[in-house]
Amino acid sequence: MTTNDLETNAASDHNVTTLEANLVHIEELTQRLLKAMSHGRKIPSALQGPSQELYLKAASAYMGEMMQNPAKLIEHQIEFWGKSVKHFVEAQHLLVQGKLSPATDETPTDRRFSHELWETNPYFNYIKQQYMMNSAAVQQAVEDIDTLDSDEKKRLRYFSQQILDMACPTNFLATNPEALALAAETEGESLIAGLENMIADLEANNGDLVVTLADKSAFQLGQNIATTPGSVVFRNHLFELIQYAPTTETVHEMPLVIFPPWINKFYILDLKPQNSLIKWAVDQGHTVFVVSWVNPDASYKDTSMTDYIEDGFLTAINEVKKICDVKKVNAVGYCIAGTTLSLTLALMKQRKDTSVNSATLFTTLTDFSERGEVGVFLDDDFVNGIAEEVAESGILDSFYMSRTFSFLRSNDLIYGPAIKSYMMGQAPPAFDLLYWNGDGTNLPAKMAVEYLRGLCQHDEFATNGFEVCGTKVKIQDVSVPLFAIACETDHIAAWKSSYAGVQKMGSKDKTFILSQSGHIAGIINPPSKRKYGHYTNPELGLDASDWLALADKHDGSWWARWDSWLSEKSVKSVDARQPGGDFNPVLAPAPGTYVSPK
Numbered sequence: 001m002t003t004n005d006l007e008t009n010a011a012s013d014h015n016v017t018t019l020e021a022n023l024v025h026i027e028e029l030t031q032r033l034l035k036a037m038s039h040g041r042k043i044p045s046a047l048q049g050p051s052q053e054l055y056l057k058a059a060s061a062y063m064g065e066m067m068q069n070p071a072k073l074i075e076h077q078i079e080f081w082g083k084s085v086k087h088f089v090e091a092q093h094l095l096v097q098g099k100l101s102p103a104t105d106e107t108p109t110d111r112r113f114s115h116e117l118w119e120t121n122p123y124f125n126y127i128k129q130q131y132m133m134n135s136a137a138v139q140q141a142v143e144d145i146d147t148l149d150s151d152e153k154k155r156l157r158y159f160s161q162q163i164l165d166m167a168c169p170t171n172f173l174a175t176n177p178e179a180l181a182l183a184a185e186t187e188g189e190s191l192i193a194g195l196e197n198m199i200a201d202l203e204a205n206n207g208d209l210v211v212t213l214a215d216k217s218a219f220q221l222g223q224n225i226a227t228t229p230g231s232v233v234f235r236n237h238l239f240e241l242i243q244y245a246p247t248t249e250t251v252h253e254m255p256l257v258i259f260p261p262w263i264n265k266f267y268i269l270d271l272k273p274q275n276s277l278i279k280w281a282v283d284q285g286h287t288v289f290v291v292s293w294v295n296p297d298a299s300y301k302d303t304s305m306t307d308y309i310e311d312g313f314l315t316a317i318n319e320v321k322k323i324c325d326v327k328k329v330n331a332v333g334y335c336i337a338g339t340t341l342s343l344t345l346a347l348m349k350q351r352k353d354t355s356v357n358s359a360t361l362f363t364t365l366t367d368f369s370e371r372g373e374v375g376v377f378l379d380d381d382f383v384n385g386i387a388e389e390v391a392e393s394g395i396l397d398s399f400y401m402s403r404t405f406s407f408l409r410s411n412d413l414i415y416g417p418a419i420k421s422y423m424m425g426q427a428p429p430a431f432d433l434l435y436w437n438g439d440g441t442n443l444p445a446k447m448a449v450e451y452l453r454g455l456c457q458h459d460e461f462a463t464n465g466f467e468v469c470g471t472k473v474k475i476q477d478v479s480v481p482l483f484a485i486a487c488e489t490d491h492i493a494a495w496k497s498s499y500a501g502v503q504k505m506g507s508k509d510k511t512f513i514l515s516q517s518g519h520i521a522g523i524i525n526p527p528s529k530r531k532y533g534h535y536t537n538p539e540l541g542l543d544a545s546d547w548l549a550l551a552d553k554h555d556g557s558w559w560a561r562w563d564s565w566l567s568e569k570s571v572k573s574v575d576a577r578q579p580g581g582d583f584n585p586v587l588a589p590a591p592g593t594y595v596s597p598k
Contacts, residue, residue, distance in 0.1 A: 372494025
């Protein structure tokens with residue numbers, strides 16, 4: 001027997017041993033998988049997708065238009081069939097000639113198909129091209145339906161795209177060349193690792209398959225994330241109030257109190273020193289307070305929007321005034337907290353309470369007449385399902401909120417990460433933003449339904465008035481100086497809707513900024529990065545499209561522009577304030593206790 005024979009036999013024995021070990025491991029993992037899946041929650045059908053009524057309307061409209069204008073639809077079908085048959089014939093012709101090369105590819109570029117085998121391998125290229133043709137045909141069929149109203153058309157367009165994204169060949173092992181190549185290269189180890197990742201996610205989420213986006217072991221609150229020095233100086237059943245330690249000898253007399261959304265945790269504003277809006281504001285000489293909301297459980301079932309205003313916003317403002325011995329504060333509201341700050345300001349106007357000197361709104365909706373992309377989840381089919389779910393559980397579990405927002409960017413936040421984790425066996429990255437994104441919070445049952453029904457669906461604040469604290473408040477009652485920032489590609493708070501709300505507010509001093517990028521990156525955009533620019537235009541009487549067309553574009557962050565505006569609202573300087581005081585002793589170091597994972 002030659003040396004080559006011995007080496008071949010040794011390699012073969014190694015492969016057999018590895019295969020046998022992997023098979024045993026797969027058997028063990030399968031048992032864990034079945035056990036983990038048995039604990040998964042039963043998701044109400046109303047929260048799984050739109051009601052069948054939408055698809056029935058679409059099918060009826062499609063058939064109706066086929067009867068009225070058969071030529072248009074037949075032309076569409078023939079075009080699709082022609083492209084598909086031509087593609088098949090070209091691929092077959094090359095194979096008959098013995099050429100292992102793909103047919104002519106005129107499909108558009110798509111980053112999901114970035115691996116070279118999608119372009120060079122005839123099998124994978126054929127699958128890719130046909131998928132792209134199928135997708136284009138479905139999209140065209142949706143656009144050709146003219147008899148649905150605009151909201152129904154928008155929903156049909158969105159959910160049809162979700163089905164197409166889910167059916168993408170990259171999402172399946174047999175048609176993902178990158179995953180198959182890695183499996184062959186690692187003798188199946190990548191698939192074993194992927195299965196382990198999937199089971200770990202199932203076990204961590206009580207049987208719900210939620211792909212882990214970031215390495216959770218890489219971050220420790222207060223140590224390498226949310227590290228700006230400060231102290232909890234007040235606490236009640238809804239929030240902890242954090243006051244941050246000064247870094248300047250003097251500060252603006254008017255303190256700054258920031259209300260983050262309670263859909264997520266506050267430390268999106270304090271991920272790390274380099275991109276912390278909180279630290280940056282402190283360094284500019286502001287006395288910064290931040291509200292850290294409690295993560296509610298079922299005992300908060302009856303907590304309402306009124307409770308968030310009275311026991312949250314108004315209480316925090318009064319505590320800040322007391323600690324700093326001032327009559328007024330500058331307030332900031334982000335997302336849903338910006339909406340609620342606006343409600344609070346309208347209520348304060350009725351009560352003749354002048355405690356807020358100015359208000360800043362980050363990505364805030366107050367006019368819900370046009371609800372943007374998230375509006376596809378705000379029709380009765382979904383909202384009725386949510387109402388039934390929270391009536392039973394007492395809370396809108398963070399699982400549903402996270403799931404909804406993830407589907408607004410499903411390729412980036414669901415399918416892409418799942419491919420890397422479950423097919424490629426890759427460990428999730430140590431990425432602070434994604435870590436925060438996975439650290440969601442619950443919403444109290446009563447508050448969630450009030451918000452969805454009264455504000456999102458019925459647009460009461462911008463129309464007939466929204467009832468809180470025993471009175472109806474209206475958008476025109478917001479009259480304090482206002483600085484609003486919206487984001488150009490925001491999937492959650494469409495910028496044109498945000499702009500429409502600002503237009504309706506009664507403030508005489510109004511500034512509107514449009515930041516580039518989305519709901520998070522457009523806000524967490526420090527000047528040092530010089531990354532995303534912003535647009536300004538003082539003419540707020542224009543419609544949104546004209547406003548942008550005539551706006552001035554500026555490179556870099558809007559933060560310095562905002563600081564200049566805030567500084568004008570608080571000209572006087574005082575000695576720097578240390579956290580706490582005689583009546584508000586320090587209760588805990590920042591980031592506090594309410595922010596900790598349960």
